Amino acid sequence: MGSETSGNSNNKSVVVLSKLATNEQHGENSPYFDGWKAYDNDSFHLVNNPNGVIQMGLAENQLSVDLVEEWIMRNPNASICTNEGIESFRRIVNFQDYHGLPEFTTAIAKYLGKTRQGKVKFDPKRVVMAGGATGANETLIFCLADPGDAFLVPSPYYPGFNRDLRWRTGIQLLPISCTSSNNFKITIEAVQEAYQNAQQANINVKGLILTNPSNPLGTMLDRDTLKKLLTFTSQHNIHLVCDEIYAATVFDAPQFISIAEIIDDDEIRNHCINKDLVHIVSSLSKDMGFPGFRVGIVYSFNDDVVNCARKMSSFGLVSTQTQHLLASMLSDGEFVEEFLIESVKRLRKRHEKFTNGLEEVGIKCLKGNAGLYCWMDLRPMLKEPTFDAEMSLWKLIINDVKLNVSPGSSFNCPEAGWFRVCFANIDDQTVEIALARIRMFVDANNNVNENGVVKNKQQWKKNKLRLNFSNGKYDENAMNMMSPNSPIPISPLVRARN
Amino acid sequence: MKMLSEKATCNSHGQDSSYFLGWQEYEKNPYDEIQNPKGIIQMGLAENQLSFDLLESWLAQNPDAAGFKRNGESIFRELALFQDYHGLPAFKNAMTKFMSEIRGNKVSFDSNKLVLTAGATSANETLMFCLADQGDAFLLPTPYYPGFDRDLKWRTGAEIVPIHCESSNGFRITKSALEEAYLDAKKRNLRVKGVLVTNPSNPLGTTLSRKELELLLTFVDAKGIHLISDEIYSGTVFNSPNFVSVMEVLIEKNYMKTDVWERVHIVYSLSKDLGLPGFRIGAIYSNDEMVVSAATKMSSFGLVSSQTQYLLSCMLSDKKFTKKYLSENQKRLKKRHAMIVKGLQNAGINCLESNAGLFCWVDMRHLLSSNTFDAEMDLWKKIVYDVGLNISPGSSCHCSEPGWFRACFANMSEDTLNLAMRRIKDFVKSTATNDINEISHQNQQQTNANSKKKAFSKWVFRLSFNDRQRER
Numbered sequence: 001m002g003s004e005t006s007g008n009s010n011n012k013s014v015v016v017l018s019k020l021a022t023n024e025q026h027g028e029n030s031p032y033f034d035g036w037k038a039y040d041n042d043s044f045h046l047v048n049n050p051n052g053v054i055q056m057g058l059a060e061n062q063l064s065v066d067l068v069e070e071w072i073m074r075n076p077n078a079s080i081c082t083n084e085g086i087e088s089f090r091r092i093v094n095f096q097d098y099h100g101l102p103e104f105t106t107a108i109a110k111y112l113g114k115t116r117q118g119k120v121k122f123d124p125k126r127v128v129m130a131g132g133a134t135g136a137n138e139t140l141i142f143c144l145a146d147p148g149d150a151f152l153v154p155s156p157y158y159p160g161f162n163r164d165l166r167w168r169t170g171i172q173l174l175p176i177s178c179t180s181s182n183n184f185k186i187t188i189e190a191v192q193e194a195y196q197n198a199q200q201a202n203i204n205v206k207g208l209i210l211t212n213p214s215n216p217l218g219t220m221l222d223r224d225t226l227k228k229l230l231t232f233t234s235q236h237n238i239h240l241v242c243d244e245i246y247a248a249t250v251f252d253a254p255q256f257i258s259i260a261e262i263i264d265d266d267e268i269r270n271h272c273i274n275k276d277l278v279h280i281v282s283s284l285s286k287d288m289g290f291p292g293f294r295v296g297i298v299y300s301f302n303d304d305v306v307n308c309a310r311k312m313s314s315f316g317l318v319s320t321q322t323q324h325l326l327a328s329m330l331s332d333g334e335f336v337e338e339f340l341i342e343s344v345k346r347l348r349k350r351h352e353k354f355t356n357g358l359e360e361v362g363i364k365c366l367k368g369n370a371g372l373y374c375w376m377d378l379r380p381m382l383k384e385p386t387f388d389a390e391m392s393l394w395k396l397i398i399n400d401v402k403l404n405v406s407p408g409s410s411f412n413c414p415e416a417g418w419f420r421v422c423f424a425n426i427d428d429q430t431v432e433i434a435l436a437r438i439r440m441f442v443d444a445n446n447n448v449n450e451n452g453v454v455k456n457k458q459q460w461k462k463n464k465l466r467l468n469f470s471n472g473k474y475d476e477n478a479m480n481m482m483s484p485n486s487p488i489p490i491s492p493l494v495r496a497r498n
Numbered sequence: 499m500k501m502l503s504e505k506a507t508c509n510s511h512g513q514d515s516s517y518f519l520g521w522q523e524y525e526k527n528p529y530d531e532i533q534n535p536k537g538i539i540q541m542g543l544a545e546n547q548l549s550f551d552l553l554e555s556w557l558a559q560n561p562d563a564a565g566f567k568r569n570g571e572s573i574f575r576e577l578a579l580f581q582d583y584h585g586l587p588a589f590k591n592a593m594t595k596f597m598s599e600i601r602g603n604k605v606s607f608d609s610n611k612l613v614l615t616a617g618a619t620s621a622n623e624t625l626m627f628c629l630a631d632q633g634d635a636f637l638l639p640t641p642y643y644p645g646f647d648r649d650l651k652w653r654t655g656a657e658i659v660p661i662h663c664e665s666s667n668g669f670r671i672t673k674s675a676l677e678e679a680y681l682d683a684k685k686r687n688l689r690v691k692g693v694l695v696t697n698p699s700n701p702l703g704t705t706l707s708r709k710e711l712e713l714l715l716t717f718v719d720a721k722g723i724h725l726i727s728d729e730i731y732s733g734t735v736f737n738s739p740n741f742v743s744v745m746e747v748l749i750e751k752n753y754m755k756t757d758v759w760e761r762v763h764i765v766y767s768l769s770k771d772l773g774l775p776g777f778r779i780g781a782i783y784s785n786d787e788m789v790v791s792a793a794t795k796m797s798s799f800g801l802v803s804s805q806t807q808y809l810l811s812c813m814l815s816d817k818k819f820t821k822k823y824l825s826e827n828q829k830r831l832k833k834r835h836a837m838i839v840k841g842l843q844n845a846g847i848n849c850l851e852s853n854a855g856l857f858c859w860v861d862m863r864h865l866l867s868s869n870t871f872d873a874e875m876d877l878w879k880k881i882v883y884d885v886g887l888n889i890s891p892g893s894s895c896h897c898s899e900p901g902w903f904r905a906c907f908a909n910m911s912e913d914t915l916n917l918a919m920r921r922i923k924d925f926v927k928s929t930a931t932n933d934i935n936e937i938s939h940q941n942q943q944q945t946n947a948n949s950k951k952k953a954f955s956k957w958v959f960r961l962s963f964n965d966r967q968r969e970r
Contacts, residue, residue, distance in 0.1 A: 018629055020792065093550070093553070096778075142505055291580075308505070312653070
């Protein structure tokens with residue numbers, strides 16, 4: 001064996017594997033994921049583990065899965081495996097054309113139009129598949145930017161972007177600061193500032209990417225802002241990528257406005273907008289609620305990008321079994337309409353219940369009309385307005401209140417004290433329990449602050465939830481033991497990550 | 499300022515190669531028994547369409563798997579929400595057991611070392627991202643699957659340096675070829691990170707011998723580099739010698755406690771063995787924890803649909819089914835293979851002797867007008883446009899010798915294959931006739947007397963050939 005043997009096998013590993021495999025750019029060691037690990041270690045279950053950690057860090061829509069399930073039961077021919085659908089089996093299992101099943105791309109284009117209230121028409125020929133929105137976002141960056149280039153992104157933003165947009169593509173993300181002073185709205189001044197800073201630092205900005213409706217804010221961009229952003233990007237000849245995966249989760253007025261609508265706007269067209277710079281990302285994971293099916297969509301107004309993204313889709317095509325099922329489902333116009341109406345109703349109700357519950361204990365949320373989460377303002381609870389204090393508060397919430405919520409810092413939020421809490425991935429009972437725990441936590445917190453002494457100790461002891469707020473009680477060791485490489489406990493269907 | 503990325507504007511996706519052009523021509527004029535009997539027959543697509551009936555009958559007997567149910571209870575909700583990149587445990591278990599079964603249970607696989615990806619396409623690219631930095635190189639024996647140019651190089655920025663294999667020894671990998679390739683890379687200032695082999699080979703259809711596998715392991719050991727074994731055709735071995743996986747040799751030759759153990763990675767897929775390319779089921783298997791960890795995270799960009807994972811976990815856990823499927827499928831492949839080999843022989847064409855895969859490596863060197871790749875292209879164009887067969891020219895597979903073609907045999911009906919064989923035979927005859935006619939014309943000048951009968955029969959033949967020509 002003639003290879004040079006070095007003492008430390010880890011070092012050798014680093015040399016022998018790629019930089020990508022060994023750097024931390026996947027971002028999975030961020031605190032965003034730590035909460036998950038705590039949850040995985042001690043998952044709440046109404047019966048089996050009522051004191052476990054409640055998962056409120058997962059932006060999933062579980063409220064309307066039953067509607068989809070019913071449709072599937074009523075439509076056995078949508079499956080290629082049932083007696084009713086088997087005659088399609090051969091054609092479907094054998095089909096691997098990256099253009100996708102024609103009926104699928106047609107149905108997706110129709111669906112995209114429906115979720116934008118029919119105000120825009122989408123062209124099936126521009127629909128390109130990807131491995132979830134995760135794959136779609138990465139693919140677009142591969143098409144638009146070279147390693148070292150930069151994309152501007154309004155912060156706070158989805159933590160997964162650090163991995164999806166940067167890891168294998170080699171680009172950088174430059175945040176556009178949004179703050180509570182104006183309800184986290186994106187201002188053109190902030191965009192200009194970020195852009196100019198990049199220019200001064202000799203960084204090549206290739207585009208701006210935003211999520212609309214926003215994750216984590218749960219707010220939507222208004223027409224005026226969208227127009228300004230479109231104008232700005234066209235003027236500077238940079239791309240505009242709109243991640244619209246939460247489009248159909250808008251549960252309150254005003255209606256969602258897609259960038260596709262703005263492009264068609266007469267006034268805008270007079271301003272010499274370059275359509276070739278505009279791209280949309282969509283997915284079925286959030287509004288339809290089936291992230292497991294991995295349906296990501298790249299929709300670009302630029303023909304070259306469509307062609308390139310399509311070739312790249314080879315690396316993350318949607319299973320034809322799924323394409324076939326969804327082609328059938330999404331072309332059932334009646335079902336889609338009913339679903340969207342009902343789903344939004346349920347989201348609104350849940351949102352109301354949760355935000356009201358929080359209001360009752362004096363916790364405010366940013367006023368939002370979309371998404372599967374609230375942007376909670378816990379600044380009053382911080383010992384001091386710092387990110388360290390935010391982290392301490394967060395650890396308390398995870399380990400003592402036992403709720404996995406996501407700290408604003410993991411979203412690159414410029415201000416400390418904000419937390420994203422998801423409400424659509426748990427049932428009604430669990431919501432009650434979560435609110436009760438929050439209530440107790442706030443009460444206790446208030447009591448401590450007021451008198452320096454914890455009141456109502458008796459009440460807690462009575463309570464089966466066994467909350468305990470002595471400082472430093474949380475088990476730091478448990479947190480540090482979980483590393484990205486350690487195996488997650490196995491359950492029949494291992495709990496999803498996001 | 500340049501609008502798009504380098505990747506978008508170069509053509510490293512390799513889709514301008516003849517491999518894909520043939521497909522395009524086929525798409526414009528596809529053969530159909532009834533609608534378009536003179537169309538181009540697709541023989542450039544390595545698909546397995548021989549055993550769908552076995553899958554269909556399994557489905558008919560297992561309605562639960564088909565209908566998102568487990569023990570009669572609906573699990574739709576769990577599946578719809580399941581997006582864990584660690585994959586459905588039941589599916590990974592079933593996959594690893596299936597992989598073992600294909601290897602005669604001589605190797606066992608640990609499902610924790612398996613990473614699921616959207617097809618082997620994604621598996622190969624992901625492995626490259628994990629093992630090579632931009633500008634690093636992997637050595638690949640030629641001829642190799644044309645898609646590798648895209649899958650391994652395009653977005654990763656890695657390079658491929660060929661290990662030249664020749665017909666003189668049946669395209670086997672030799673020590674000198676390996677060393678030469680390594681030196682070539684050095685000359686090009688490329689850092690070699692590993693060797694990638696396809697076993698069974700695409701396009702050769704042969705399985706690597708034990709000797710070759712040992713040679714490869716010795717080589718990667720000495721150079722301190724990786725070995726990727728793309729074994730997506732492992733279930734299509736229909737003749738002896740039996741399939742020998744690199745894992746088997748690793749264990750046999752006591753590499754388990756060495757660092758080579760962690761540098762061998764396997765790629766697998768259900769597209770070829772089970773004929774399910776649409777489902778996008780690929781996998782990476784590695785003994786290196788860091789590779790498994792990094793690849794798992796990267797699989798986020800191309801996970802396998804949960805409904806598909808569930809369906810296949812039920813199917814592959816049915817041991818009675820997998821046993822029956824594997825053996826019946828192999829029988830059918832063997833029969834089909836024999837058909838094409840015989841058919842080609844009837845036309846005076848030989849194939850490389852092969853025992854696996856969904857294609858033959860066809861020797862048409864004797865049909866070339868000259869021993870050049872230009873002549874190969876000319877011949878290829880004739881075959882696509884005049885004969886109406888889309889086969890893949892060796893040059894698109896980076897073969898170092900002109901005149902070889904890959905012809906697939908498992909993606910059409912028996913009748914279609916027979917038709918394809920007839921067309922080839924006619925083509926070869928006509929080529930020969932044209933040569934003969936040249937000579938006979940000269941002969942006729944010399945011997946008029948006896949030529950009447952000869953001339954008549956030749957005339958008849960030429961007439962009938964011309965008739966056929968006009969049909970096309």
